[in-house]
Amino acid sequence: MRVLPPGARALILCAVLAACACAAPALTDPGTPWPAVALLCALCLGCELLADCRLLGGRVPGGTGAFFPVVLAAVFLLPPSAAALAALPGGLAAGVAQRPVWVRRTWHAAQQACAAWAAGQAYRLLDGPATLGGAGSGAAGYPGRVADFPYAVVPAGAAAVAFCLVITALDGAVLATAEHRPAVTAWRGLPARSLSPYCVHGLAGLMTAVMWRSPYGVPAALPALLPMYISSWVFAQYTRERTAHQATIRALVQAVDIKDRYTRGHSERVGQASAMIARELGMADDRMEVVRIAGILHDVGKLGVPTRLLRKDGPLTPEERKVIELHPEYGHEMVRGIGFLGEARSAILHHHERVDGSGYPYGLAGEQIPVLARVVAVADSFDAMTSTRSYSRARPVPVALAELERCAGAQFDPAMVRALVDAIGRHGWHPVVTSDDDVQVAAPRSSAPAPARGAGSGA
Amino acid sequence: MRALAAGAVRAAAALLTLAALGHTLWNGVAEGATALAFGILIGIGELARSDHRDAAAPAAAEDRGQDRPQDRRPAPLGSAGALAYALLGGAAGHPTHHGVLQVVAVVVAAALVGIVPHIARGHGPAFDHVARRVLAVAFAAVCFQPLHNSGRLEARLGQGPYLVLFLVLLLGLTALCDAVLGAALAGARTGRPYGSLLHDELRAPAGIGTAICATGLVMALGTAVAGLWALPVFSVPLLLTQMSFHRITAVRTTYRQTITSLARATEIAGCTRPGHARRVAALSCAVGRELGLSERELTVLEYAALMHDIGQLSLVDPVPAGATAPLPAAEARRIAGLGGEVARQTGVPAEVAVVVERQADPYREQPVAARIVRAVNAYEDLCGGQGHPGGSLAALERLRLGTGRDFQPEVVECLARVLARDGRAGVGPLPPG
Numbered sequence: 001m002r003v004l005p006p007g008a009r010a011l012i013l014c015a016v017l018a019a020c021a022c023a024a025p026a027l028t029d030p031g032t033p034w035p036a037v038a039l040l041c042a043l044c045l046g047c048e049l050l051a052d053c054r055l056l057g058g059r060v061p062g063g064t065g066a067f068f069p070v071v072l073a074a075v076f077l078l079p080p081s082a083a084a085l086a087a088l089p090g091g092l093a094a095g096v097a098q099r100p101v102w103v104r105r106t107w108h109a110a111q112q113a114c115a116a117w118a119a120g121q122a123y124r125l126l127d128g129p130a131t132l133g134g135a136g137s138g139a140a141g142y143p144g145r146v147a148d149f150p151y152a153v154v155p156a157g158a159a160a161v162a163f164c165l166v167i168t169a170l171d172g173a174v175l176a177t178a179e180h181r182p183a184v185t186a187w188r189g190l191p192a193r194s195l196s197p198y199c200v201h202g203l204a205g206l207m208t209a210v211m212w213r214s215p216y217g218v219p220a221a222l223p224a225l226l227p228m229y230i231s232s233w234v235f236a237q238y239t240r241e242r243t244a245h246q247a248t249i250r251a252l253v254q255a256v257d258i259k260d261r262y263t264r265g266h267s268e269r270v271g272q273a274s275a276m277i278a279r280e281l282g283m284a285d286d287r288m289e290v291v292r293i294a295g296i297l298h299d300v301g302k303l304g305v306p307t308r309l310l311r312k313d314g315p316l317t318p319e320e321r322k323v324i325e326l327h328p329e330y331g332h333e334m335v336r337g338i339g340f341l342g343e344a345r346s347a348i349l350h351h352h353e354r355v356d357g358s359g360y361p362y363g364l365a366g367e368q369i370p371v372l373a374r375v376v377a378v379a380d381s382f383d384a385m386t387s388t389r390s391y392s393r394a395r396p397v398p399v400a401l402a403e404l405e406r407c408a409g410a411q412f413d414p415a416m417v418r419a420l421v422d423a424i425g426r427h428g429w430h431p432v433v434t435s436d437d438d439v440q441v442a443a444p445r446s447s448a449p450a451p452a453r454g455a456g457s458g459a
Numbered sequence: 460m461r462a463l464a465a466g467a468v469r470a471a472a473a474l475l476t477l478a479a480l481g482h483t484l485w486n487g488v489a490e491g492a493t494a495l496a497f498g499i500l501i502g503i504g505e506l507a508r509s510d511h512r513d514a515a516a517p518a519a520a521e522d523r524g525q526d527r528p529q530d531r532r533p534a535p536l537g538s539a540g541a542l543a544y545a546l547l548g549g550a551a552g553h554p555t556h557h558g559v560l561q562v563v564a565v566v567v568a569a570a571l572v573g574i575v576p577h578i579a580r581g582h583g584p585a586f587d588h589v590a591r592r593v594l595a596v597a598f599a600a601v602c603f604q605p606l607h608n609s610g611r612l613e614a615r616l617g618q619g620p621y622l623v624l625f626l627v628l629l630l631g632l633t634a635l636c637d638a639v640l641g642a643a644l645a646g647a648r649t650g651r652p653y654g655s656l657l658h659d660e661l662r663a664p665a666g667i668g669t670a671i672c673a674t675g676l677v678m679a680l681g682t683a684v685a686g687l688w689a690l691p692v693f694s695v696p697l698l699l700t701q702m703s704f705h706r707i708t709a710v711r712t713t714y715r716q717t718i719t720s721l722a723r724a725t726e727i728a729g730c731t732r733p734g735h736a737r738r739v740a741a742l743s744c745a746v747g748r749e750l751g752l753s754e755r756e757l758t759v760l761e762y763a764a765l766m767h768d769i770g771q772l773s774l775v776d777p778v779p780a781g782a783t784a785p786l787p788a789a790e791a792r793r794i795a796g797l798g799g800e801v802a803r804q805t806g807v808p809a810e811v812a813v814v815v816e817r818q819a820d821p822y823r824e825q826p827v828a829a830r831i832v833r834a835v836n837a838y839e840d841l842c843g844g845q846g847h848p849g850g851s852l853a854a855l856e857r858l859r860l861g862t863g864r865d866f867q868p869e870v871v872e873c874l875a876r877v878l879a880r881d882g883r884a885g886v887g888p889l890p891p892g
Contacts, residue, residue, distance in 0.1 A: 133684055146552045149688030204696045207677060214684040219623040224681075226673035227696040230666065234703040238710055245714045247806025252721055254804060255772050303772065304727035330727045337723070338716045 004103065008178035012107050015170065019084065019110035022117035026081035037082050039218065040074040044090025047229065068163075068198070069228045071116055072205030073221070075159055076128065077212055080120030084113040107174065115166035122162040128155030132213045147210050153203075160202025164195055204228040249296070256302050260310040266383055269431045271295035273379035273420065276427070280419035281375075287343075291372055294344035298351045298376050301331025325360050328352055347372035351380060354411045374413040378404060378420055381412070386429075397429050465647035468640055472590035475597055479563035489557045490550070496687045497544040498569040500694065504537025505573020507698070534588075535671050535701045536694055537573065541566045541592060542633070542675030543682070543690075545600040546626055548607045551686030556608060562600040567593055587644050595637040602629050623680065630672045635661075655751035662753065670700045721805065722765040730771035735839060740764040743835045745877045746870065747828070760828040762807050763814035767832050770798025770815070791819040822867040830867045834858060834874055837866065851878065 004012075026032045047067035067090065074086040091109030098104070123129070133147030175181050204225065212221040253267045274295030278288040302310060305327055309320055316324065332349035335341055350364060350373035357365030385400040395403075401421050408414040488494050545562050549555055570589050577585075603626075606612040616622045638660035645656050674697045681689035722736035743764040747757050771794060786794075799816025803809075810828070817829045818836070825833065841854035855875055862868040
């Protein structure tokens, strides 16, 4: 277990003390509505426990903490100190993915209690409680006081914003102290990203509070929470399915690794280098992701090449070379059904084209070759040269870059080569090693100079 | 018989619609503002409906030759608004007086207006979906409005928690009625047994259906205590739920596509004949549906059938013609075990890997899905994928001879039924994608 830095300990201690200070008045105040507090506590707790046992580890990574609509409903229904008290058990029971578990739980609980108290103050300030309406004096007829609706949204929104600000401020502070991130980067973008979800949580909390106060009471308040609960449940499922999907893509790559043992980790590294080139060229984030996937999957067609040929030591006959050169077409045929790959599919088909038109499979030249294919071609050759193959030893990065520059214009697009040279000059080359243990000479910065040969074919 | 049931549902909806529109036009609308607000909500709900079919997700439904229950619930906001209007007893503290026929008229009019842009964009009008909505809403309204309007409900239950419990009960019944209607309509379309259709219909509400019912209930009660402003506020969480469901549908679609490509890898590697995995998957799903498997079991079956030959990728030398059926049992089992290992790495549910692993075991030791995959795969291997009729009959005969140990007799008979009904064309190669 990692030891927490003293700054983080102090921060957590402060937060816990603040939470106690927020919640303590409720214990002595005779006006605390204990049945409502108990019920809301139970609701927070129930939502957390239910989420834990149903999703079985499928929680959103990083834990969204408690189920916020319930906490916000407590803010709307209870005095600020009682709301802080009601938020505690949910935070303590929240599922936590990383260790240290109890420190994190305590932190979440303290954070939510402080945020609930602050939100409650904001709500009181705008005279929120009066807008909720409630059971009127009329005994059997319709409620005497109707919720004051367009206006009721204003204090609720303010409370949600206050809640969000306190939570994100504390999140940023703990990131800055515990993980030594600069405070500016820890906070940047946090409020903007999380504000709209908190507002939706606030609306759901408001619905719950209005129904709770109405003559229909608690039974009507529970259905108000249901859509949000289902939605967060579906979101967790979505995260899980996305992980499964990524595992499937990795399995495709691993299937290639099974056949061609010398290329272990090659696919991942080509993906990495392709993404570096794309970033240097200023491509948008989603396009960069497509480039990365194109790099990862570029050799998937090798599944169609007989294993004996891929593992053959020694020179290939012209016929054998022809069979291996079919792999871009095999790869394209395989992934053409995957809709989200889009442009990446043509990159897989054309990553062995050469700018002078002497490549395969179609002999395209210059601008005819898709941009992504030109990116992947450079990344592929770069990794082929800097890692050990059956036919050659790994070369140092500068030698490989010089070789790429020598072939720019004939084999490679000079713009892509320059982008790779610049990117590596700026960030260095830190290859990811995915497929563990093997003959991996992936970071040959200072290894023995290798004999200069023609640019690695990458095939 | 099936067509008759579906026809009866449609005719009832049409008659009810005509009566409702006529009655409302003749007598005028009670509480026009409320009716208009709910009408707009339902119309917007229809507009916001997603056309799954035209997005990048044609594979999800059509690959299996039928649409799934969650796809058939395309307008959550519209459904919730319609339910809320049917259960509405008051607005901003004053009781309302609209009757059943007005509810139906408002729902139909709004739904039809909301459908127009979809038709304009060239998507077929989903009249079945409207018919189902009309009848389900009419059911809820018939159970609630007369009791409410005559004042007997308030006299008995008052305005309080008991009314909520009554409404929850009523929504449960409405969901049941809706499921029965859905099964009747789907029965005519797909020809599946009613039992498994009803099972699917009832399982589907566990997701978005529950959110729809809960929102409908809260909207009806919320309008009573907070006025019409409750409608926009209360629809936000449901829209969020709808969005989450869209995202998960999209990721499931790409997931299926990726698994299909993984299955295609064996064909490209020359391990199996072109289209073998997809044919086995389609035929297995047809058999599974005939046997009454649930949607979840069908998904597991489909993935397992797509991946059943994946173990051959680990072999240095391919099996002759990729046919595992004629291999000695021990060898087939070893390849199945290799396949299970690969499947485990792909992140598919664990059941899928188990099915892949056990596909070569004797049927008494297998899970149901593995029995189906085994029989269908053997059939595919034996008739050579060319679809010549003599081969098909001979292959079935071979399977029947193997029912003592290898193939479950029920599965083989089911396969024979599916083949006889659909002809070879019905289970032939699917369109790529």
